Amino acid sequence: MLGEGILLILILIGVLGHSNILAASACVLLVMKLSNLSHYFDLISRRGLEVGLLFLMLSVLVPFASDEMNFKDMLRGIFSWPGFFCAVGGAIATYMNGAGLSMLKVQPELMTGLVVGAIVGIVVFKGVPVGPLMSAGLAAFFMQIFNFIKG
The missing domain is CATH 1.10.287 (Helix Hairpins)
Known part of the structure; x- marks a missing residue:
């Protein structure tokens, strides 16, 4: 209930x-x-993130598949300052996502805090919940800073 x-x-x-x-x-x-149908909760819990990331990646790659982006656009997207910063941001975010996933595997109870934070971000800041891994990655980063300062 x-x-x-x-x-x-x-x-x-x-x-x-x-x-x-x-x-x-x-x-x-x-x-x-x-x-x-709650017996499917375990399946959703185990594979839902992967399916969600699959659809997220599909939506990002559509401009390539639909020929909306040509080779010149791709080069400009890589070899410009904004493109460079996007590449660096993508590399850092991917690394942090891995750290977040590792943290959640060790401490799955922390998912409650991520859900509450996502709800606050959605309702208060009009954010978009693209995934708990980035949230967990940021949390892992903040925890490392906290532990470093704490000694």
Whole structure:
């Protein structure tokens, strides 16, 4: 019963915060739970991130597949200052995502904090929840800084 209540609260937060992704995700899980499809939760938990990242990567690569971007555009996107900074940002983000994944494997209970932070980011800052790995990567980075300062 607690799970249904939390999902209803998340639906409400998603609707009030204008986050269709949060509301839809909570709705899908609530419908699955109420229709005795909760045995698929483990599958979603294990493979959902991979499927989500697959669709995210597909959406990013569409301009290449649809010929919306030519070779000159690609070179400009790599050999310009903004392109360079994007490449550096991509490398750092990928590294941090790996650190976040490692942290969540060791301490899966920290996912609760990531969910709360994502909800605050969606509702208060009108952010887009593209994935918990970057959030976990930033959290791992902050924890390393905290531990370094703490001694």
